[in-house]
Amino acid sequence: MYLTILHAAQPVDGGVARVVVDLVRGQRAAGHRVLLACPPGGRLGAEAAAAGAELLDWPAGRAPGPATAGEVRRLRRIVRSAEPDVLHLHSAKAGLAGRLAVRGAVPTVFQPHAWSFAAVDGAMARATRRWERHAARWADALLCVSEQERADGAAAGIAAAWQVVPNGVDVEHHAAADAAARRAARAALGLAAAGLDPDAPLAVCLGRLCRQKGQDVLLDAWPRVADAVPGAGLALVGGGPDEAVLAERVRALPGPCRVLLAGGVSDPRPWLAAADVVVLPSRWEGMALAPLEAMAAARPVLLTDVPGARESLPPEDAAASPVPPEDAVALAERLAGQLADPDLCAYRGALARAHVVRRHDVRRTVEQVEAVYRGVLPVRPLGRPGFRVPQGF
Structure with a gap:
């Protein structure tokens, strides 16, 4: 019927x-x-x-x-x-x-x-x-x-x-991205021209620029990450009401923090392919879609402990546990540790892809x-x- x-x-x-x-x-x-x-x-x-x-x-x-x-x-x-x-x-x-x-x-x-x-x-x-x-x-x-x-x-x-x-998520549309796809995406996105090292670890935060998504907390955490992982870059991908405020905060960051405000995009797949880790420091959610898209692309995610986070993560990935919301220090420690270990990122990405195909098609x-x-x-x-x-x- x-x-x-x-x-x-x-x-x-x-x-x-x-x-x-x-x-x-x-x-x-x-x-x-x-x-x-x-x-x-x-x-x-x-x-x-x-x-x-x-x-x-x-x-x-x-x-x-x-x-x-x-x-x-x-x-x-x-x-x-x-x-x-x-x-x-x-x-x-x-x-x-x-x-x-x-x-x-x-x-x-x-x-x-x-x-x-x-x-x-x-x-x-x-x-x-x-x-x-x-x-x-x-x-x-x-x-x-x-x-x-x-x-x-x-x-x-x-x-x-x-x-x-x-x-x-559509697990065919959001296909797994391998190392070659990462290199190609970074070249196509022009990371070098934007001030990011295309060969360095890259964290991507994909989401509307607003208080809910917690990009301000991530910017508070980023100087610690930059100190711990020299050369690492951060891309905030999305538009929204807090864009001007976050741009001012980026300009005020100390030293070579290498943060890019990439703006809104119609297709997030190139940014997901370019990432080593996708981070979403939300203050609240139901079950965020961006981490599922990232995991479908075989990218590990770092989430805050909001509704839907634990349920969306692969249970077999011990390193995937979320951090407390609005805790910039905990966020920095976990993000720096993940960006510093590309082999672990690749392994966790494979687990994430299998999990999404199995549970979130x-x-x-x-x-x-x-x-x-x-x-x-x-x-x-x-x-x-x-x-x-x-x-x-």
Whole structure:
């Protein structure tokens, strides 16, 4: 039985966009009709359309505010017109607007992609926890990407029909990169012209330049790494709201620290191929996608101990254990030790590749998400006569 699946997503870049595009591609390959409601801009709309989604314009900001009521009404009209079998809401903002718009009238799956209350403190954190506890009644399934994300939600008092489906990556698109591929990538990226030694160890941090991803902590750690591993380079790959602030911090680093702000890229594979180690010093996550992509490329990763990190790492790699978030000293010690041992990096990269192929192939993720959809459908017959989306706000 083929389904009509409506995804609603905000943000339209970063890991959320990559997850949605992969789902669209897999669901279209399975024969389903797939629609996507999202704001213009970013990479999501164009890539999802190329993967086979029907795009529905849903202008919406990243954060709640005075415009939220109008965003809810627009999304309600979209759902009423599309009449989907399943509504899949991605991230906090779409989860807010979608659940207010539909309020259980359509089979609804909410996927937080990291809890909103992990990003804030004080009164705002308390308010977002209260909202999530209240809104859980309007989701037939609450889909987490890690057991830790689920546990954090339960600890916050959210009572939900929990489902856990780990993130996956296209292991054919993100193929293993050997030593020859590393040399070729470094030459193609022009590392020498950018001030990095193409023959020296290279750490790559791939992610949106924002507080969540912790690049500021990595820059605090980097002078210690540079002292311990002379000539080592660091590339911060990505764009985002903290770009100017991080650029100023790079300029203020002491001595020959060899740090490159590479900017945003449409295809991270050359940077992953160029790396010896991929580091993601996040403050919070659900299960980050960038480390999975790095491991698919046969690159070892260094992560902070946030939700999804331990679950994404190869259990047989004793050197893969994460470091505490916001601990620049621990991060520097571990990163320096890994960059100083290229043979260990190569060995750990091979373990990482095998692990991702075995546990995080996106085809498995798509199948598991479809099973979640099937699980919510029997209690709500498809195509029922007189279907109506709630009118009130």
